[in-house]
Amino acid sequence: MMxxxxxxxxxxxxxxxxxxALLVKKAKSFxxxxxxxxxxxxxxxxxxxxLQTLGLYQGVSVKVIAEGEHAEQAVEEVSELLITLS
Amino acid sequence: xxxxxxxxxxGIAFGHALHLNLHHEKIDYRxxxxxxxxxxxxxxxxxxxxQKHHLHQVLIKLEPKTSHFELIEADILLLEDEELLxxxxxAISTLQIRxxxxxxxxxxxxxxELEQLEDPYLANRAQDMLCLSHxxxxxxxxxxxxxxxxxxxxxxxxxxxxxxxxxxxxxLDYINGLVLNTGGITSHTAILARSAGIPALLSCxxxxxxxxxxxxxxxxxxxxELVVEPSDENRVKLTQLMQHDVERKQQLLTLKDLxxxxxxxxxxxxxxxxxxxxxISHLADVGAEGIGLFxxxxxxxNTSTLPDEKTQYHFYCDxxxxxEGKTFTIRTLDVxxxxxxxxxxxxxxxxxxxxxxxIRYSLANPExxxxxxxxxxxAANHGAIRxxxxxxxxxxxxxxxxGFIEECKLELIEEEKGFGELSYGIVVExxxxxxxxxxxxPLLDFISIGTNDLxxxxxxxxxxxPSLTKTYPSLSPAVLQLIKTAIDHARxxxxxxxxxxxxASDPKVAPLLVGMGIDELSVNLSSLLEVKSGLRDIxxxxxxxxxxxxxxxxxxxxxxxxxxGFK
Numbered sequence: 333m334m335x336x337x338x339x340x341x342x343x344x345x346x347x348x349x350x351x352x353a354l355l356v357k358k359a360k361s362f363x364x365x366x367x368x369x370x371x372x373x374x375x376x377x378x379x380x381x382x383l384q385t386l387g388l389y390q391g392v393s394v395k396v397i398a399e400g401e402h403a404e405q406a407v408e409e410v411s412e413l414l415i416t417l418s
Numbered sequence: 419x420x421x422x423x424x425x426x427x428x429g430i431a432f433g434h435a436l437h438l439n440l441h442h443e444k445i446d447y448r449x450x451x452x453x454x455x456x457x458x459x460x461x462x463x464x465x466x467x468x469q470k471h472h473l474h475q476v477l478i479k480l481e482p483k484t485s486h487f488e489l490i491e492a493d494i495l496l497l498e499d500e501e502l503l504x505x506x507x508x509a510i511s512t513l514q515i516r517x518x519x520x521x522x523x524x525x526x527x528x529x530x531e532l533e534q535l536e537d538p539y540l541a542n543r544a545q546d547m548l549c550l551s552h553x554x555x556x557x558x559x560x561x562x563x564x565x566x567x568x569x570x571x572x573x574x575x576x577x578x579x580x581x582x583x584x585x586x587x588x589x590l591d592y593i594n595g596l597v598l599n600t601g602g603i604t605s606h607t608a609i610l611a612r613s614a615g616i617p618a619l620l621s622c623x624x625x626x627x628x629x630x631x632x633x634x635x636x637x638x639x640x641x642x643e644l645v646v647e648p649s650d651e652n653r654v655k656l657t658q659l660m661q662h663d664v665e666r667k668q669q670l671l672t673l674k675d676l677x678x679x680x681x682x683x684x685x686x687x688x689x690x691x692x693x694x695x696x697x698i699s700h701l702a703d704v705g706a707e708g709i710g711l712f713x714x715x716x717x718x719x720n721t722s723t724l725p726d727e728k729t730q731y732h733f734y735c736d737x738x739x740x741x742e743g744k745t746f747t748i749r750t751l752d753v754x755x756x757x758x759x760x761x762x763x764x765x766x767x768x769x770x771x772x773x774x775x776x777i778r779y780s781l782a783n784p785e786x787x788x789x790x791x792x793x794x795x796x797a798a799n800h801g802a803i804r805x806x807x808x809x810x811x812x813x814x815x816x817x818x819x820x821g822f823i824e825e826c827k828l829e830l831i832e833e834e835k836g837f838g839e840l841s842y843g844i845v846v847e848x849x850x851x852x853x854x855x856x857x858x859x860p861l862l863d864f865i866s867i868g869t870n871d872l873x874x875x876x877x878x879x880x881x882x883x884p885s886l887t888k889t890y891p892s893l894s895p896a897v898l899q900l901i902k903t904a905i906d907h908a909r910x911x912x913x914x915x916x917x918x919x920x921x922a923s924d925p926k927v928a929p930l931l932v933g934m935g936i937d938e939l940s941v942n943l944s945s946l947l948e949v950k951s952g953l954r955d956i957x958x959x960x961x962x963x964x965x966x967x968x969x970x971x972x973x974x975x976x977x978x979x980x981x982x983g984f985k
Contacts, residue, residue, distance in 0.1 A: 345537070345540070346540050348491045348539050348540055348543065349489060349491060349543055349546065350489065352492070353491055353492035354488075355493050356495050357495070360486045376501060379498055379499050379500070379501040379502070379503040380492060380495045380496050381496055381499045381501050381505075381528065382501050384532060384540075384543060385528065385531045385532060385535075387535040387536065387537065387538065387540060388540075389535075389536065389537045390537075390806060413491070
């Protein structure tokens with residue numbers, strides 16, 4: 333079963349290195365695949381390398397997609413982090 | 419302008435400054451053949467592992483949750499990033515390029531992608547990517563931030579720090595002196611510099627002087643001073659000092675073939691601490707009577723793969739051949755703590771100095787240890803070898819070791835390979851080893867006191883931390899008491915006591931150690947003649963008096979003044 337959720341980035345400097353690292357750590361705590369999609373580009377939420385290139389600025393909306401074990405919880409927690417990170 | 423530092427290897431050196439951490443790596447972009455591909459991928463993974471390990475080490479020293487800490491954590495996440503690694507691996511195999519070229523390509527691509535991001539803050543991360551890529555490429559080149567082609571004659575090296583592995587890769591013929599930001603008298607690089615006779619100043623804050631590459635500098639590693647662009651007057655003075663130093667060294671050479679004995683004829687074995695065949699070939703230059711410590715880990719420093727049994731066997735045979743029947747003491751692999759080897763996967767530990775090091779590492783890696791023990795046993799068929807084990811605390815460890823050696827012998831018998839019997843000893847380098855000696859001595863032929871680690875573990879003071887090494891020197895009441903206890907135990911069991919730490923290399927301290935009852939001193943090649951001179955100028959009676967008084971002194975400073983003021 334696939335889950336997805338759309339959220340808007342609020343962090344002033346966007347999801348730069350440090351918040352992105354926190355996001356990756358969170359994503360890695362889940363077994364399932366988690367994808368972050370922004371402006372037509374996709375990246376694994378577990379890869380800081382790919383995530384960096386998405387350009388997660390303040391104000392852009394992103395879609396979090398997960399499939400597999402605990403996918404729903406993963407989408408919830410990753411989305412939550414995306415909107416609370418600063 | 420002059421800058422000070424700690425002298426770890428004495429002498430005067432004139433030369434041109436060269437900074438090592440400039441990241442000027444040249445990258446080889448040529449196409450490789452397909453057979454090379456897996457080798458390059460292997461190297462790539464190793465570089466990632468090494469860098470990751472390095473970053474973990476840095477993290478230990480930082481406050482968690484600070485931005486510095488989290489940025490390093492982010493770098494670690496990148497190094498663990500499968501996507502990143504697989505992109506680089508793909509570049510190596512599909513484009514048939516070297517690991518360094520592939521790293522450069524993938525990171526440069528990533529950086530340009532980041533640069534295109536509209537948010538300037540996010541776009542700035544491109545610089546971080548390039549920085550990480552430089553570090554990784556440096557790791558690939560053996561973590562040596564050095565373009566050797568830049569090296570000219572008469573160079574004085576400046577670096578933040580230098581690992582033993584990096585030092586081992588320097589072309590020493592071109593290097594007149596070494597200046598580091600970090601380190602102290604017993605850091606391993608200091609020991610290596612001393613062995614190589616290269617004047618070195620450590621814990622030196624040279625950045626304040628903004629020394630440019632190529633600038634004329636004089637390293638006065640007698641007074642612990644660095645002089646940049648010296649005045650003519652100063653230059654003359656330093657040249658005289660250098661000549662005086664050179665003359666003293668020549669004068670010492672006349673002692674080379676004389677016996678090591680006190681004025682009243684008490685003789686002491688004066689052996690050398692060495693780590694390479696090259697150093698063994700220089701034993702005769704200083705009249706060393708043998709080797710009291712052969713550091714086998716240094717033979718592994720410049721190689722990315724572990725030498726097999728046959729290679730090691732030939733190596734020890736070559737060493738025996740050069741020794742010409744003199745005392746030859748091999749210490750088994752002593753890795754861990756500040757000694758990282760490119761051919762071994764580094765361990766990530768919170769406290770490496772208290773972790774899997776010395777014999778603990780060997781016993782935890784039986785294949786590695788089996789290869790070394792079998793090679794040494796086979797070499798012993800061609801000449802006498804004394805074998806000693808580092809970081810032994812307990813008799814059980816010793817029993818486990820002897821069981822291990824018996825199994826190695828059985829394997830050799832099965833393989834129909836000849837071997838010889840060894841003499842066995844331990845490096846006494848923890849307080850526990852001293853306290854447990856009575857149970858271990860019946861199993862041993864000799865002991866060798868390693869004062870550097872004994873000091874570190876007695877004082878709980880990191881030997882690589884320069885702000886501690888001054889406060890907690892080896893020449894201190896607690897360490898002397900432990901040495902005395904070890905000697906007393908050994909005496910009761912009629913066991914020979916050697917001392918192989920830096921303490922023995924001090925010509926003022928050597929007579930004290932002899933007075934305390936040490937039978938053998940093992941010192942650096944560059945200190946050997948000074949120590950011999952110190953012992954030949956004193957009587958054994960005086961050594962005994964020195965020891966009797968020194969052991970009663972309770973204060974470090976008083977002890978220092980007593981030993982250094984003693985005529």
